[in-house]
Amino acid sequence: MKILVVGELNADLVFGGLHSLPQPGREVLADDFSLELGSSSAICAAGLAKLGATVSFLGKVGTDAMGAFCLHALQSAGVDIRLVRSDPGLKTGITASFSAEDRALVTYPGAIAELTAREITVAMLAEFQHLHVSSYYLQSGLQPGLAGLFAQAKEMGLTVSLDLGYDPAERWSQNILGVLRHCDVFFLNEVELAGLSGKEDVAKGLRTIGGNARLTVAKLGPRGCAAWADGQIHESEAIDVDVVDTTGAGDSFNAGFLWVWLQGASLESCLACGSICGGLSTRKLGGCGGQASWPEVERLLRGRATYATMSKRE
DSSP: OEEEEESOOEEEEEEEOOSSOOOTTOOOOOSEEEEEEEOHHHHHHHHHHHHTOEEEEEOEEESSHHHHHHHHHHHHTTOBOTTOEEETTSOOEEEEEEESSSEEEEEEOGGGGGOOGGGSOHHHHTTOSEEEEEOTTTOTTTHHHHHHHHHHHHHTTOEEEEEOOOOTTOOOOTTHHHHHTTOSEEEEEHHHHHHHHSOSSHHHHHHHHGGGSSEEEEEOGGGOEEEEETTEEEEEOOOOOOOSOOTTHHHHHHHHHHHHHTTTBOHHHHHHHHHHHHHHGGGSSSSSTTOOOHHHHHHHHHTSTTOGGGOBOO
């Protein structure tokens, strides 16, 4: 099973152990700092590779120091980077992440918005069995052609997944619904679910938008996760973990879910694996440092009633 992850690629400046988030006119101190591989797409790709998947990444970076850092970090994580384009006319994007009781992000998009669907060819897709895209609202260059790209992938026999990501403009464009018609697995968190559905209640939000994709999965942080499938809501609890930094936890959730979903596991096992991978990723600063290997995930899965020896979905 070969997976193609298409999306944004940037570095994360992660400030940990803040006693409060920064406020205008005030300075706060961090107990820790780290420069890490960032971006929803790249963190998911790294998580899949650590679990044992064969993963390639397609995106754009500048020929600057941050671009070189991102490429090295991806390659070190076991991700194939031959489809990443380095453009001297672009600057690599960067995100500053501030973690206290909650998390605040500041992002310079840089090359993130420059990738277009026209650059993803049939010949490229033909190498893979699954296509994953993250950060729909950040990737303004990819948005117009994404429905067509997904339709092409489906016609070629690929399965397709999408992580919505936050809309910085908070408009929550309904154009996404046309993309979801071609989507097998649609991921979003609680804030994104409320923004897209107009419903604060998770169950109502899933009922409102859940039927647009084959499977819709809502990531709920310490409350676990919930999914809408076949007209029903399915739930799974989070794991107990000493949280250091939640950066990228949702992307590691995606990696865990997809890794077993692509092997035909039951929905209950997929949700449990996603929750475990998301939880374990919070053990260290940054999105990738705490990501789990398959043996440690499997040990925890075996302790959960939903594991059912990786029972296959019907």
